[in-house]
Amino acid sequence: MTTDPTTGTDRFTTLNGLRAHYVEWGQPDASPVVLLHGLRSYARTWEPVAAALADRHRLIALDHRGRGDSAWDPAGEYTTEAYVRDLEQFADALGLHRFVLVGHSMGGTNAIVYAARHPERVRLAVIEDIGPGSSASGEGAERIRRELARTPREFAGLAEARAYWRGVRPGISAAALDSRVANTVRQAADGRWVWKFDLDGIARARLDPDPSGQVDLWPHVEALRCPTLVLRGDRSDFLPTAVCAEMATRQPLLTWKEIPGAGHYVHDDNHAGYLATLREFLGEHRDRR
Numbered sequence: 001m002t003t004d005p006t007t008g009t010d011r012f013t014t015l016n017g018l019r020a021h022y023v024e025w026g027q028p029d030a031s032p033v034v035l036l037h038g039l040r041s042y043a044r045t046w047e048p049v050a051a052a053l054a055d056r057h058r059l060i061a062l063d064h065r066g067r068g069d070s071a072w073d074p075a076g077e078y079t080t081e082a083y084v085r086d087l088e089q090f091a092d093a094l095g096l097h098r099f100v101l102v103g104h105s106m107g108g109t110n111a112i113v114y115a116a117r118h119p120e121r122v123r124l125a126v127i128e129d130i131g132p133g134s135s136a137s138g139e140g141a142e143r144i145r146r147e148l149a150r151t152p153r154e155f156a157g158l159a160e161a162r163a164y165w166r167g168v169r170p171g172i173s174a175a176a177l178d179s180r181v182a183n184t185v186r187q188a189a190d191g192r193w194v195w196k197f198d199l200d201g202i203a204r205a206r207l208d209p210d211p212s213g214q215v216d217l218w219p220h221v222e223a224l225r226c227p228t229l230v231l232r233g234d235r236s237d238f239l240p241t242a243v244c245a246e247m248a249t250r251q252p253l254l255t256w257k258e259i260p261g262a263g264h265y266v267h268d269d270n271h272a273g274y275l276a277t278l279r280e281f282l283g284e285h286r287d288r289r
Contacts, residue, residue: 008050259273
């Protein structure tokens with residue numbers, strides 16, 4: 001059965017005891033591409049990218065635990081280790097033996113760690129605007145900490161929610177804003193609009209100063225065994241060019257490119273540029289199995 005090339009098909013599975021939601025586009029027997037979203041995002045953030053690639057690929061976007069339509073973790077385990085364990089079960093559940101792995105921000109961290117641990121499964125990796133140290137220090141890391149600490153717990157209406165996201169991301173397109181509002185808030189029984197994602201649990205994990213909960217990406221970057229493309233928004237405050245250059249120096253299989261007119265959310269900020277670069281990379285390595 002072919003999934004809807006525009007809106008995709010919603011599916012559910014169970015990962016480490018939690019109900020997990022994912023969306024599929026394209027032909028089920030086509031070359032699989034797994035898409036991993038960022039810290040406060042959701043599977044359908046990839047909808048425009050997936051719809052554009054659905055003629056040649058099977059696109060699979062996962063709602064990480066605590067986001068979208070996936071279950072919240074009552075233990076608040078929102079760490080790289082937990083996400084990677086989920087991804088391991090996800091690949092097994094769907095029978096994904098060789099696939100392309102694409103990740104934005106937090107999803108990029110998860111993609112790097114998974115690809116390093118499972119070189120037999122990941123044939124290509126695309127990492128969007130994150131690298132070693134990005135989440136620990138720097139202007140972008142501090143911005144995200146401030147935003148998490150100041151995020152309102154509820155909204156009186158959708159207009160208020162839209163204004164919040166517009167304030168956080170002033171340059172967001174109308175389409176991306178519509179998607180973000182539709183997929184990150186829901187109406188409670190009393191009429192208030194509340195977050196669909198586990199804001200308190202995710203914030204606690206992200207703001208926890210304990211270094212044991214953080215991952216050093218350098219060993220994982222060095223352990224990669226597949227061609228890897230890092231995409232940086234040229235206006236990003238999160239991924240310095242110096243880190244991109246060092247990643248390429250330490251890992252010969254890794255290349256990086258800047259996408260003009262984009263900040264941290266590269267696939268939103270310059271969709272055409274992101275898509276063209278992604279297609280070029282996939283085309284260059286289409287014969288790699």
